[in-house]
Amino acid sequence: MTDETGSAREQTVVGHHHDDLDTTTLAYSGQAPSHAVMAQRAHRFGTWYHAEAVLRSMRAFIVPGLLNAVGQPLLYIIAMGLGLGALVGNGVGTVDGVDYLTFVTPALLVSTVVMSVSGEMTYPVMAGFKWMRTYYGPAATGLRPAQIAAGHLLAVVIRFVVQCTIFWVIAVAFGATSLGWSVLMVPIGVLAATAFGAPLQAYAASLEGEGFQFSFVQRFIVMPMFLFSGTFFPLAVMPVYLQWIGWLSPVWHGTQLARLVSYGASGPGWLIAVHVLVLVAATLAGVMWARRVYTRRLTS
Amino acid sequence: MGDLSPGSRDVELTPVTESVVEPVISARELRKTYGDFVAVDGIDFEVRPGESFGLLGPNGAGKSTTMRMIGGTLDRTGGDLAVLGMDPGPQGPTVRAHLGVIPQQDNLDEELRVRENLIMYGRYFGLSRSFLAAKADELLAFAQLEAKAKEKVQSLSGGMKRRLTIARGLVNEPKILLLDEPTTGLDPQARHVLWDRLFRLKEAGTTLVVTTHFMDEAEQLCDRLIVVDHGRIMAEGSPRELIRTYSTREVVELRFGSARNATVVAELDGVGSRIEVLPDRVLVYADDGEACLEEVARRGLAPVTSLVRRSSLEDVFLRLTGRSLID
Structure with missing residues (x-):
């Protein structure tokens, strides 16, 4: 152990002479609003502030993201709609009273965003708490943990508004749907995504470490949901003992709503209400669960 | 206005x-x-x-x-x-x-x-x-x-x-x-x-x-x-207060080699006001470190290295807890 103190003092003095940094304005510029105002703004707009931060860090992936947002609908519409559709058209003719491309497009829109949300609300959530600890930055500001949770979800919602809009434009361009009410497929797609994404976000936040859980979700929840939610054929065609998957699946509820606005698929009014109710309820439950988990983890 | x-x-x-x-x-x-x-x-x-x-x-x-x-x-x-x-x-x-x-x-x-x-x-x-x-x-x-x-x-x-x-x-x-x-x-x-x-x-x-x-x-x-x-x-x-209250003005650090540090303590009895034995060195607390060092030499104890320094908060912590700050 040597006497460091003396040399430290010397260096401090040297440092003083060398830089002309104005520490006074750094501590107090007179230009900033009062801290009470800062607290008030964080209270009101904190969710948006965090959404902005999340969107900014997503920007690094904007090119692959856009390629994905454009490429996925193109591939699906060509493969399922035109390829498989030609086969179906030659065989049974129409499905649900329309040609196969028209039938399958709303389902493809909904299921692709629900599949995307499973990526957005798992690993990035784990990164926020564990790998990058990015949630702990805003947690040390005037934001509440609930705003951090909601801000992350909001950023994802904004991303999906763009993604669904792109899908819809492509669908219109391919004649898979017509201009008009079909634009409501955008909010329906986003709602279906949050109905799955918000609870998933809360679940991901409740995990201390990632073992097998996320790939389990991918294989045993997302994939069956994609295949057995009336996406490629009406739910009623499936054996009864598999139909419950559709009833539990945001993809089916979203898809049925999307079909309604896309080509006017008919159904009883109560069922439409059930679709909306399930999606809204699942979203709200997820948001509330996430709020609890984020609050617990960011204050303990 | x-x-x-x-x-x-x-x-x-x-x-x-x-x-x-x-x-x-x-x-x-x-x-x-x-x-x-x-x-x-x-x-x-x-x-x-x-x-x-x-x-x-x-x-x-x-x-x-x-x-x-x-x-x-x-x-x-x-x-x-x-x-x-x-x-x-x-x-x-x-x-x-x-x-x-x-x-x-x-x-x-x-x-x-x-x-x-x-x-x-x-x-x-x-x-x-x-x-x-x-x-x-x-x-x-x-x-x-x-x-x-x-x-x-x-x-x-x-x-x-x-x-x-x-x-x-x-x-x-x-x-x-x-x-x-x-x-x-x-x-x-x-x-x-x-x-x-x-x-x-x-x-x-x-x-x-x-x-x-x-x-x-x-x-x-x-x-x-x-x-x-x-x-x-x-x-x-x-x-400054903590050092004044819990330590002496100076500290003498003596290294006798890790085998001898513990055994030499008896021979240091009476040197300085307090002695701490660490695995790698012996610390002798005193207000006048140089005088201590002279006493050590007079007793014929030959440390491998010796050093007189001012007391620090490390010494305060050692005194209060019997342990070093950094383990």
Whole structure:
């Protein structure tokens, strides 16, 4: 152990002479609003502030993201709609009273965003708490943990508004749907995504470490949901003992709503209400669960 | 309207003089337990406005736990805590809007660029983009990262990330800056530059609360500190007072080789006022170190190396706990 103190003092003095940094304005510029105002703004707009931060860090992936947002609908519409559709058209003719491309497009829109949300609300959530600890930055500001949770979800919602809009434009361009009410497929797609994404976000936040859980979700929840939610054929065609998957699946509820606005698929009014109710309820439950988990983890 | 003198505006803007007497932080019987484990065991302290207050202790002493309770990002188990007159439990977000928090572990957004990190963080305080544009440049200068402004955080060295984290904590011009082990990971030169800058921030009116397990940091940075161990306060005072109370003016460090250090103690009996045996050396506490060293030579004990130095907070800690700060 040597006497460091003396040399430290010397260096401090040297440092003083060398830089002309104005520490006074750094501590107090007179230009900033009062801290009470800062607290008030964080209270009101904190969710948006965090959404902005999340969107900014997503920007690094904007090119692959856009390629994905454009490429996925193109591939699906060509493969399922035109390829498989030609086969179906030659065989049974129409499905649900329309040609196969028209039938399958709303389902493809909904299921692709629900599949995307499973990526957005798992690993990035784990990164926020564990790998990058990015949630702990805003947690040390005037934001509440609930705003951090909601801000992350909001950023994802904004991303999906763009993604669904792109899908819809492509669908219109391919004649898979017509201009008009079909634009409501955008909010329906986003709602279906949050109905799955918000609870998933809360679940991901409740995990201390990632073992097998996320790939389990991918294989045993997302994939069956994609295949057995009336996406490629009406739910009623499936054996009864598999139909419950559709009833539990945001993809089916979203898809049925999307079909309604896309080509006017008919159904009883109560069922439409059930679709909306399930999606809204699942979203709200997820948001509330996430709020609890984020609050617990960011204050303990 | 026309006769608004600059002076009248100054009164409104003066940041620190409004609460000279009231402590900015006061803790009474502050407690945090995790099941059976007691992290903070009923501590009392007050931080006065404009001072630099330290929590010195080894890793696991409860320093970071205390810091997080001050910022309201950790719920306390018991006791009273007031920060700027508010309870950081229920009023955590409002309290935090007044604070600058530098956590022990960096949590920068690695996807963003260096300057963007500062701006985005400022957004959390509702600060305008125009304000933040100017602020970010000042903070980059503070952190000596002007040349890295457009780099991704991923590409920075550990020390640079640390400096950026510290600069980020200043974005809202906090009244109180909470620094949790601020210079861990910095090279010696960067530490001294940082200490200098923090000292000047304090001169400009910012209250500093620093946790550290480096005694030199505590000596350099803190006006007053508490020595913490196992969640309890062992002593409190200025570095100078603590050294005067718990140690002698000087210390003689003798190394006899690890095999002999323990056995030679008997022969040192009566030399200095107190002796501590560490695995690698023997410490003899005395007011006159040179005289001690002469006595050691007179007794025919030939240490491999010897050194006389001033007492430090390390010695205070050793005296209080029987252990070194850094294990």
